[in-house]
Amino acid sequence: MHGSSLSAPVFLASFRYRREAQDAIEATGRPVIVSLRPDDAARRYAASEALIAIVDARGALQRGLQQVEQLSQAVQERRGGLLVLLSRSDAASLGDVYTAGATHYLISPFGASELGQSLRFVERSIRRMQKTSAEAAVASAQASIGGTARWEWSVGDDFVRTSPALAVLIGDPPHTDRLSLDDAFLRLDRRARAQARRAVRRIWQAGVPGEVEHRLILDGRPHTYVHHIRPTRDAAGSVIGLTATVEDLDSTLIERRLSAHFDTLTGLANLRHARAWVDEKLNTRAGHNPACIVVMFAISRFDQVNAAYGRAVADSLLQAVGRRLRRLLNDQTAESELPARLGGAEFAVAFAGPITLNQAVFFSQRIGKGFEKPFIVGGRVIHLSCRIGIAASDEEVTSADELFQRASAALSSAKELDPNSFQVFLSDEHGNPARFASLEADLRAAAERRGLSLLYQPQVDIVTNRIVGVEALVRWEHPLYGVLPAETLFAIAERAEFGTRLGEQIMRQACSEAAAWPDHLRDLRLSINVTAADMRAADFERIVAESLADSHFPPSRLTLEVTEGGLVEDLEHASEILSKLRQRGISVAIDDFGTGYSSLAYLKSLPLDILKVDKKLVTDLSGSTRDRVIVRGVVDMARSLGMVVVAEGVESESQLETLVREGCNWYQGYLCSPPLALGELPPFVENWQRARAA
Structure with missing residues (x-):
C-alpha cells in the first residue's frame, strides 16, 4: 500500500525548469523521481511508489496539459494527487487545468515553503480519499461495532x-x-x-x-x-x-x-445498520425527549450527473459527499451520532439524545451550506445541490422504521422547495403525524407581532480601545428550533417573498431602540445589515428616511452594511441608492469583504465609507502568511481610498496584535464581547469605557 508521508517520493514531469523544480521539491524534504521522457511518464509513475505527481507547466502550458491528461488516469486509480505548477500568465487557464485532470495547482513565483504548503494540501486530500476505501470502511465498522x-x-x-x-x-x-x-x-x-x-x-x-x-x-x-x-x-x-x-x-x-452493516464505497453506515442503531437508541435513551433525530438528505438530479460523467465519476462524487459529511461531524463518529449512506444518492445522520430540534436544524443548514461549494472530481468542477428532511422521535415513534419514514416524508416535501432547503416533520397537537413545520408562516407571524429580538455586538477602536459603535443582529427564538440566526431568517424570508418587509421592521426597531439608549451611549454608531431584497425595493430610501425621522435617531450615527452578494445583480442601481443615502449623512459599509468575486469592482463603483474584512480571513490570521498578505493588501487599498477598516470575528490577542501591525482601524468579535441583549449593552459599554480610562 502506498504511503503519503514525507518519505514517499514525489513524481516530477517538467519541461523548461526541471532542475529548479527538483531542487524546490527536495528542499521540502521529499525524494523526487524525475521523468525525462514525457511519453513514458504515466508508465513510470505507475511503476513507482509515488502518490503525488507534479507537472511543471511553467512556460509550456500546452505540453503541460497534455502531460496532465496522460498522468491523470494513473493518479486517479492510485487515489493520489496531481499538482500543476503554472506561470502567472496561465492563471486564466485554470479551467483547462482542472479539465485535463489536475487536482491542485500552484502559481509562480513560489519558494520551497509555498511548494511545501501545497504538497501538504495534496497529502491531506489523499488521506481523506484513503479514508473512504474499503479498508477504511472495515476499520470504521469494527470501531463502531x-x-x-x-x-x-x-x-x-x-x-x-x-x-x-x-x-x-x-x-x-x-x-x-x-x-x-x-x-x-x-x-x-x-x-x-x-x-x-x-x-x-x-x-x-x-x-x-x-x-x-x-x-x-x-x-x-x-x-x-x-x-x-x-x-x-x-x-x-x-x-x-x-x-x-x-x-x-x-x-x-x-x-x-461487515459490508452487511457498512457501505464500502463511502465507509459510512448502511441503512440496515442505521436502523439497528436508531432502534437501540430509541430503547436505551427513552429518558431523553427526543430520544433520536434523523436528518436525511438527497442529492438533487444525481441521475443526470451519472449519465453525463459515468459511473466512476458518480462513485467518486458519492465518496466526496461522504467525506464532506464526516468533516461536518469533525471526522469522528461519536456515540451519539451516526452518518450513513442509505442507498443511491441518499444520506442521513442519526442523532441520539440528548439532542434538540434546534441543533438538528443548525446541522441541516451546515449541510446545505456545504453543497454551495463545488466538488472537484477527476479534474471536473461539479456543482451539486440537495434537499433535506428532518424528523424527531416522540411518544408515537416506537421503531427506527417509523422515524426514517417520517424523515423521508419531510425530504419529499423539501423537494418542492429551493435547492439546499430543509423541511421538518411534526405531529399535530393530537399526536397525529399529519403536518410539516412551516418556518415561513411562523416567521411571518413572529415579525408581525414583533416577536424578533435584536442583539448588539460592540465595535472597538483598535488604537484607543474605546467602543465606538455596535452592529444590530436579529435573532428569533422559535418555540421548536430554539434561537435561529439572521442568516436563517433572511433566507426563509426571501423564500417566502417578504424579505423586504422583514428588513423594514428590523430597520425601524433598531433605530427606535438606539434612539432610546442612555446618555453614555449617545456617541455610539449603529450598524444595520442591508440585504439584496432591501436594495431592490423601490421604496428603500423612503423606508430608511422614515425610520430615522420617526425615531429621531441622527443619520450621522447610522451605518448601512451591504454584503457583496447583495450587490452583484445591479451595481449601478446600488450605487445610485447608496449615494442618495450618503447625501443624508448616512455612512455605507461593505460587509464580508474579501471572499466575493467582484470586490475590486465594488471599491471602484460604490460610495463606501467603511470596509469590513471577512471573518474567514481573520480566523487564521495568526497562522497563515497568505491571509496576512491579503489583509495587508485590503487595508492598504481601503485606507488609500479614505475608508475605515473593520476586522470581523476577532477572538484572540494574537489576531488583534496582527491587525494592529497591519493598520486596521476597528475590530469586532468575541475578544471584546458576544452580541448583547438590549438591556445588557449599557452596563457593558459603561464598564468597558471605565476600565479603558483607568
Whole structure:
C-alpha cells in the first residue's frame, strides 16, 4: 500500500525548469523521481511508489496539459494527487487545468515553503480519499461495532466475557457478551477443541503471553483465527486470569461480514445498520425527549450527473459527499451520532439524545451550506445541490422504521422547495403525524407581532480601545428550533417573498431602540445589515428616511452594511441608492469583504465609507502568511481610498496584535464581547469605557 508521508517520493514531469523544480521539491524534504521522457511518464509513475505527481507547466502550458491528461488516469486509480505548477500568465487557464485532470495547482513565483504548503494540501486530500476505501470502511465498522475483538477470563469463573466485535467476528449476534467455557470451544471439532484447551492451559500455568491458533467453519468455509493471550496478575504478581485479542487471518471474510452493516464505497453506515442503531437508541435513551433525530438528505438530479460523467465519476462524487459529511461531524463518529449512506444518492445522520430540534436544524443548514461549494472530481468542477428532511422521535415513534419514514416524508416535501432547503416533520397537537413545520408562516407571524429580538455586538477602536459603535443582529427564538440566526431568517424570508418587509421592521426597531439608549451611549454608531431584497425595493430610501425621522435617531450615527452578494445583480442601481443615502449623512459599509468575486469592482463603483474584512480571513490570521498578505493588501487599498477598516470575528490577542501591525482601524468579535441583549449593552459599554480610562 502506498504511503503519503514525507518519505514517499514525489513524481516530477517538467519541461523548461526541471532542475529548479527538483531542487524546490527536495528542499521540502521529499525524494523526487524525475521523468525525462514525457511519453513514458504515466508508465513510470505507475511503476513507482509515488502518490503525488507534479507537472511543471511553467512556460509550456500546452505540453503541460497534455502531460496532465496522460498522468491523470494513473493518479486517479492510485487515489493520489496531481499538482500543476503554472506561470502567472496561465492563471486564466485554470479551467483547462482542472479539465485535463489536475487536482491542485500552484502559481509562480513560489519558494520551497509555498511548494511545501501545497504538497501538504495534496497529502491531506489523499488521506481523506484513503479514508473512504474499503479498508477504511472495515476499520470504521469494527470501531463502531465495538472496537477490538477480545475476551477475558478470571480464575474460578465459568464464563468468558466477550466484546461485541468478537461476537460479530465469530458470527454471533452483537449483543452476546458472555459465553460459558464449554460454549467457547463448542464450535471446534473434538481434536481442535482438545488442542485449544491444552494451549490455553499452558499459557495460564506458565504465566507468560502466548498465541493459540485454530480453524473454524463459518459461512460454509474454513477460517483461521489467532488468539493473542496474556495473563493478568494481582498486586502480588499471581495470575488471576487471561485476556486476549482475536485476529481473523482471512480479512476478506471480515470485509464481507461487515459490508452487511457498512457501505464500502463511502465507509459510512448502511441503512440496515442505521436502523439497528436508531432502534437501540430509541430503547436505551427513552429518558431523553427526543430520544433520536434523523436528518436525511438527497442529492438533487444525481441521475443526470451519472449519465453525463459515468459511473466512476458518480462513485467518486458519492465518496466526496461522504467525506464532506464526516468533516461536518469533525471526522469522528461519536456515540451519539451516526452518518450513513442509505442507498443511491441518499444520506442521513442519526442523532441520539440528548439532542434538540434546534441543533438538528443548525446541522441541516451546515449541510446545505456545504453543497454551495463545488466538488472537484477527476479534474471536473461539479456543482451539486440537495434537499433535506428532518424528523424527531416522540411518544408515537416506537421503531427506527417509523422515524426514517417520517424523515423521508419531510425530504419529499423539501423537494418542492429551493435547492439546499430543509423541511421538518411534526405531529399535530393530537399526536397525529399529519403536518410539516412551516418556518415561513411562523416567521411571518413572529415579525408581525414583533416577536424578533435584536442583539448588539460592540465595535472597538483598535488604537484607543474605546467602543465606538455596535452592529444590530436579529435573532428569533422559535418555540421548536430554539434561537435561529439572521442568516436563517433572511433566507426563509426571501423564500417566502417578504424579505423586504422583514428588513423594514428590523430597520425601524433598531433605530427606535438606539434612539432610546442612555446618555453614555449617545456617541455610539449603529450598524444595520442591508440585504439584496432591501436594495431592490423601490421604496428603500423612503423606508430608511422614515425610520430615522420617526425615531429621531441622527443619520450621522447610522451605518448601512451591504454584503457583496447583495450587490452583484445591479451595481449601478446600488450605487445610485447608496449615494442618495450618503447625501443624508448616512455612512455605507461593505460587509464580508474579501471572499466575493467582484470586490475590486465594488471599491471602484460604490460610495463606501467603511470596509469590513471577512471573518474567514481573520480566523487564521495568526497562522497563515497568505491571509496576512491579503489583509495587508485590503487595508492598504481601503485606507488609500479614505475608508475605515473593520476586522470581523476577532477572538484572540494574537489576531488583534496582527491587525494592529497591519493598520486596521476597528475590530469586532468575541475578544471584546458576544452580541448583547438590549438591556445588557449599557452596563457593558459603561464598564468597558471605565476600565479603558483607568
